[in-house]
Amino acid sequence: MDLVTPDFGLIFWTLVTFLLLVFLLSKFAWKPILKMVNDREASIEDALKAAERARDEMKSLQADNEAVLKEAREERERILKEAREMKNKIVSDAKDIAIAEGEKAIASAKAAIAAEKASAIAELKNQAAVLSIEIAEKVLGKELSAENKQAEMISKMIDEVKFN
Amino acid sequence: MVGSIAALGAGLAVLGVGLGIGRIGGSAMDGIARQPEASGKIQTAMIIAAALIEGAGLFGIVVALLGL
Amino acid sequence: MFKSLVRYTAAIALLFASFQLNAQDKDAHTATVDQSTTAEDHQVVSEDHNQTTESVESQKIHTSKEDSELNITELIMHHISDSHEWHFFDIDGQPYSLALPVIVYTKNGFSAFSSSVFHHNDNGEVVYTASNGDRFIKVHDIIYIASEKKNHEAWAEHGEDHKVTNAKPTIDISLTKNVVNLFLGVVVMLALFMGISRKYENGVPRGRASFIEPLVVFVRDDIALQNIGKKNYMRFTPYLLTLFFFIWINNILGLFPGGANLTGNIAFTMSLAALTLIIVNVNAKKEYWIHIFWMPGVPVWVRLMLAPIELVGVLTKPFALMIRLFANMTAGHIVILSLLSLTFIFKSLAIAPAAVALTLFIYIIKVLVAFLQAYIFALLTALFIGQAVEEHDHH
Numbered sequence: 001m002d003l004v005t006p007d008f009g010l011i012f013w014t015l016v017t018f019l020l021l022v023f024l025l026s027k028f029a030w031k032p033i034l035k036m037v038n039d040r041e042a043s044i045e046d047a048l049k050a051a052e053r054a055r056d057e058m059k060s061l062q063a064d065n066e067a068v069l070k071e072a073r074e075e076r077e078r079i080l081k082e083a084r085e086m087k088n089k090i091v092s093d094a095k096d097i098a099i100a101e102g103e104k105a106i107a108s109a110k111a112a113i114a115a116e117k118a119s120a121i122a123e124l125k126n127q128a129a130v131l132s133i134e135i136a137e138k139v140l141g142k143e144l145s146a147e148n149k150q151a152e153m154i155s156k157m158i159d160e161v162k163f164n
Numbered sequence: 165m166v167g168s169i170a171a172l173g174a175g176l177a178v179l180g181v182g183l184g185i186g187r188i189g190g191s192a193m194d195g196i197a198r199q200p201e202a203s204g205k206i207q208t209a210m211i212i213a214a215a216l217i218e219g220a221g222l223f224g225i226v227v228a229l230l231g232l
Numbered sequence: 233m234f235k236s237l238v239r240y241t242a243a244i245a246l247l248f249a250s251f252q253l254n255a256q257d258k259d260a261h262t263a264t265v266d267q268s269t270t271a272e273d274h275q276v277v278s279e280d281h282n283q284t285t286e287s288v289e290s291q292k293i294h295t296s297k298e299d300s301e302l303n304i305t306e307l308i309m310h311h312i313s314d315s316h317e318w319h320f321f322d323i324d325g326q327p328y329s330l331a332l333p334v335i336v337y338t339k340n341g342f343s344a345f346s347s348s349v350f351h352h353n354d355n356g357e358v359v360y361t362a363s364n365g366d367r368f369i370k371v372h373d374i375i376y377i378a379s380e381k382k383n384h385e386a387w388a389e390h391g392e393d394h395k396v397t398n399a400k401p402t403i404d405i406s407l408t409k410n411v412v413n414l415f416l417g418v419v420v421m422l423a424l425f426m427g428i429s430r431k432y433e434n435g436v437p438r439g440r441a442s443f444i445e446p447l448v449v450f451v452r453d454d455i456a457l458q459n460i461g462k463k464n465y466m467r468f469t470p471y472l473l474t475l476f477f478f479i480w481i482n483n484i485l486g487l488f489p490g491g492a493n494l495t496g497n498i499a500f501t502m503s504l505a506a507l508t509l510i511i512v513n514v515n516a517k518k519e520y521w522i523h524i525f526w527m528p529g530v531p532v533w534v535r536l537m538l539a540p541i542e543l544v545g546v547l548t549k550p551f552a553l554m555i556r557l558f559a560n561m562t563a564g565h566i567v568i569l570s571l572l573s574l575t576f577i578f579k580s581l582a583i584a585p586a587a588v589a590l591t592l593f594i595y596i597i598k599v600l601v602a603f604l605q606a607y608i609f610a611l612l613t614a615l616f617i618g619q620a621v622e623e624h625d626h627h
Contacts, residue, residue: 014414
């Protein structure tokens with residue numbers, strides 16, 4: 001029975017000291033400790049957030065870099081393609097021109113050859129005529145005595161000439 | 165003689181409380197084994213339930229002590 | 233801060249010393265030592281602050297310890313209850329103890345004197361007359377007002393069941409063994425926690441702060457935050473922290489040899505439980521009272537039935553807190569002392585190793601229980617506060 005009978009003196013002292021302790025420790029111990037802990041937690045959170053932000057920034061930077069690189073690569077690709085096309089065009093143009101020129105040259109050469117040939121033929125004809133007249137004069141001098149023989153010979157010669 | 169009867173009462177009170185808290189502890193262990201990730205919540209619930217049962221047992225002990 | 237603490241402690245020690253000297257003074261002049269046959273055997277030996285008095289009655293107690301079992305019960309009961317002197321040990325039947333100040337108030341006013349005026353007498357055979365004329369006796373470590381006439385060697389009157397029926401002083405706020413241990417706990421706490429902010433370097437805990445901080449965070453997160461909720465927990469965290477460390481440190485101090493059974497004293501646990509009751513009900517929101525008097529969601533007749541049960545629950549919750557701590561700590565002390573006493577019960581040295589081993593085992597468990605009970609007390613207080621300040625959105 002004595003064990004479970006509270007004693008006033010101890011209740012008094014317990015309440016007094018405990019409440020004093022609550023007051024003192026709240027003010028001088030728990031407040032600073034909790035503040036330190038909170039500050040540290042806040043700073044850790046901030047640091048984590050900053051790291052997150054930095055990582056995001058890095059990511060976006062990387063993405064930017066990638067985009068720029070990709071663009072550059074495309075540009076290069078495009079330029080190369082253009083150059084290739086231009087080269088091909090130039091080559092083909094040059095080929096065309098060369099072919100045309102060649103054809104022209106051939107044509108003119110052919111024309112010249114034809115002209116030469118014609119003139120040569122004409123010359124040959126003239127020469128042949130001269131020669132034939134000379135021959136004819138010579139032959140005539142001897143053989144034109146016989147009239148029919150003369151005529152026969154002339155027509156024969158003319159035929160021959162016509163062949164050319 | 166009153167003292168010894170009181171002691172008997174205290175013993176009986178403790179018997180029931182022991183059984184009750186034992187069951188809570190066993191079930192809590194089961195729960196934790198099944199769901200280790202919920203062990204924190206299970207522990208708190210266990211302590212609260214055990215405290216409630218213990219409270220009932222403590223009344224018995226106090227009555228026994230009053231007879232001492 | 234620490235230096236000033238040391239100064240305060242020294243001042244308290246001086247106060248005690250002055251009580252001792254004062255008491256010795258009065259001893260010579262006013263204390264009525266009503267034992268004509270043994271008076272010449274009294275000699276007051278002052279040793280440091282400890283007063284050792286060799287008295288015949290203490291020897292009498294020793295020689296009469298034939299019935300060991302009964303005396304061990306008495307010894308244990310004496311150890312777990314409060315006392316007006318801090319007894320350390322006996323050498324050759326001579327007790328070495330620190331006499332503690334008695335502060336009482338009667339209708340004649342306050343009286344303060346050292347308990348050494350009773351010469352270790354605990355049966356009311358020695359009367360002390362205070363300067364205001366009040367006459368006091370001490371029976372079983374309780375101060376009574378002495379009877380007018382002597383009654384079987386003692387100045388006390390006994391009822392049927394040998395209980396003292398003398399009047400007690402109106403107010404008795406003596407600095408008993410428990411109170412001194414309480415002060416010791418406060419000194420330890422102040423020494424541990426005051427000026428803790430200076431132990432931080434750039435927000436990093438050093439020294440004792442690195443030991444205390446995890447415990448503080450534990451109380452804040454696992455006790456306050458988890459049970460009270462995000463909105464209100466910071467308001468109650470300082471109280472819960474003080475409560476937790478107060479109980480824990482006093483539990484531990486009680487485990488030291490010579491320590492008092494302070495946390496196993498019903499007055500101590502009652503004070504703390506009463507504070508819990510007050511804090512819970514003062515901070516209770518409307519919801520809490522609605523749940524007590526008019527439980528929502530159940531038929532009316534159930535509501536009428538539940539109201540008284542819930543109302544009783546308001547009181548039983550702190551009551552269980554009070555009894556839990558008291559019973560746990562007291563039981564622990566009784567078990568330790570009983571196991572140690574096995575040697576003396578069996579009167580054999582052979583049993584001593586087993587008794588010591590068992591005691592050590594229980595001691596280790598008690599260290600755990602010291603923490604556990606502090607945790608449970610703080611946890612349940614937080615839980616009750618949480619229930620009281622909780623606000624539901626769905627009602």
